[in-house]
Amino acid sequence: xxxxxxxxxxxxxxxxxxxxxxxxxxxxxxxxxxxxxxxxxxxxxxxxxxxxxxxxxxxxxxxxxxxxxxxxxxxxxxxxxxxxxxxxxxxxxxxxxxxxxxxxxxxxxxxxxxxxxxxxxxxxxxxxxxxxxxxxxxxxxxxxxxxxxxxxxxxxxxxxxxxxxxxxxxxxxxxxxxxxxxxxxxxxxxxxxxxxxxxxxxxxxxxxxxxxxxxxxxxxxxxxxxxxxxxxxxxxxxxxxxxxxxxxxxxxxxxxxxxxxxxxxxxxxxxxxxxxxxxxxxxxxxxxxxxxxxxxxxxxxxxxxxxxxxxxxxxxxxxxxxxxxxxxxxxxxxxxxxxxxxxxxxxxxxxxxxxxxxxxxxxxxxxxxxxx
Numbered sequence: 482x483x484x485x486x487x488x489x490x491x492x493x494x495x496x497x498x499x500x501x502x503x504x505x506x507x508x509x510x511x512x513x514x515x516x517x518x519x520x521x522x523x524x525x526x527x528x529x530x531x532x533x534x535x536x537x538x539x540x541x542x543x544x545x546x547x548x549x550x551x552x553x554x555x556x557x558x559x560x561x562x563x564x565x566x567x568x569x570x571x572x573x574x575x576x577x578x579x580x581x582x583x584x585x586x587x588x589x590x591x592x593x594x595x596x597x598x599x600x601x602x603x604x605x606x607x608x609x610x611x612x613x614x615x616x617x618x619x620x621x622x623x624x625x626x627x628x629x630x631x632x633x634x635x636x637x638x639x640x641x642x643x644x645x646x647x648x649x650x651x652x653x654x655x656x657x658x659x660x661x662x663x664x665x666x667x668x669x670x671x672x673x674x675x676x677x678x679x680x681x682x683x684x685x686x687x688x689x690x691x692x693x694x695x696x697x698x699x700x701x702x703x704x705x706x707x708x709x710x711x712x713x714x715x716x717x718x719x720x721x722x723x724x725x726x727x728x729x730x731x732x733x734x735x736x737x738x739x740x741x742x743x744x745x746x747x748x749x750x751x752x753x754x755x756x757x758x759x760x761x762x763x764x765x766x767x768x769x770x771x772x773x774x775x776x777x778x779x780x781x782x783x784x785x786x787x788x789x790x791x792x793x794x795x796x797x798x799x800x801x802x803x804x805x806x807x808x809x810x811x812x813x814x815x816x817x818x819x820x821x822x823x824x825x826x827x828x829x830x831x832x833x834x835x836x837x838x839x840x841x842x843x844x845x846x847x848x849x850x851x852x853x
Contacts, residue, residue: 498548504583505547512540512575522578523569524628525614530572539567543577550587555599558588562603566610570617582635589639590646600636607632737774741792744778750789751778757796766853769828770794770801773836776821777805777847785845800834801851808844825849 492500511517518532530536542564550557561584568578592599611625741753759767774792781790785807793804822838825847829836834851 497551501550501552502545502548504550505544505580508547508577508580509540509544512544512577514576517576521568521574521576522565522581523574524620524625525569525611525618526620526624527569527572527614527618529574532573532575535567535571536573536575539564539571539573540575540577543568543575543580547580547583547587550584551591554584554588554591555595558584558599558603562606566606569610569614581632585632585635586639586642589636590642591639603632604629737771737792737794740771740775740778744782744790747782748787749778749782750787751792752789753792755794755796759796759801760798760853766801766832766851769825769832769834769851770803770849772828773803773825773847773849773851774805776825777807779821780845780847781805781807788844797853800853803847803849803851805847806841806844807846822847 512521513532543561546557546560561580565578565581568575588599607629611622611629614620614625615622737755738753741751744751774794778790778792781788788808790805790807793802795802826836826838829849829851832852834849836849838847839845
C-alpha cells in the first residue's frame, strides 16, 4: 500500500502532458487492432474503406493531441476534429474517432478564453461536415442532429466539471481564509504562552537573586540565567511577529530539552524523558506538544516552585503523547485565569486529540495525546 501511494505521488508530480499521453496512445494502438478496425464512430453512412497510409496519419491526428487536452484544449479540439472529419469522409471509421468526445469534454472543462466563440466555430464546422457527408453517405438528416446533440452533451459534461471545479476552488479559498483568520487568533494564545512562561521564570530567578547578595558566585549565575531567559523570550516573540507575514511558515520553537533546562535554571527540579524520534511530517503537532510542556512547566513554577516535576514525551507513529506531573502540596493548582490550559485544550481538540489537566493525588498532572 505504501509503495502504491508513493507511485501515485510520483505520477502526480509528472507534467500534465505526460499524464495525458497514455490516453492518446491507447486510442492509437486500439485503432490498429484488427477486430476493432472499422468498428469506431460512424457518421453519414459513408462506405467503409480499408486502412491506407492516409489512415495512419488520420489516426495519429485524432489520438495523440489528447496529450495536450488539458494544457491546450483548443488546439487539441481543433486537431482531433480535423482528423475526425477526414476519418468520416474517407470512410475509415476508426476507433480513434471516439477521441472527439474526450476532446470536447476536455475543452468544456479546461478552456479558459473565448468559450462561446469556440462553440460557435465548432458547430459551424460540424454543419459543413454534415453537408459534405450527406453527398457521399446514406444517413437521414435526423442522424446528424442526433450526433450533434451527443457532441453538445459531451461539451456540457466538460462545462459541468469546470463549474464544479470552480466551486470547489472557491470553497477551498474560503476555508484557507478562515484558517488564516484562526491562525491569527492563535497569536494571542501564543503570546500568552511565551510571555507567561519566560516572565514567570525571570520573576522566580529575580526573587532568588535577592537572597544571594552575600554569595557573588551564585548571584552571577542567577543573573546570567535571567539574561538567557530574556533572550529566549525575545527570540520567541520574534517568531510570533513573523507569523504576521503571510509567507512565513509556522515557527519551530526551541527543543523540549532547552525548555526543560530553562525550568531547571529557574529552580524547578525536572526529570525529562523523551521516547521515539519526532516524525518528519508531524506538522503543527510538534508545536502543540511544545506548548503543552511549556504551559505545564510555567504552572509548576508559579504554583509549586521547587516541587519535583516529571516530563514524559513519547513520539509514536500516529501521535505524540505528553504527560507532565508535578508533585507538591496544596499549592499545586491550575491557578490564574486558566486561559493557558483552556487554550491548550482547544488546540489539541482542533487536531483531533485528547487533553486533560487536574489534580492527581497530592500533585497536578497535564496529559495530552496529539495526532500527527
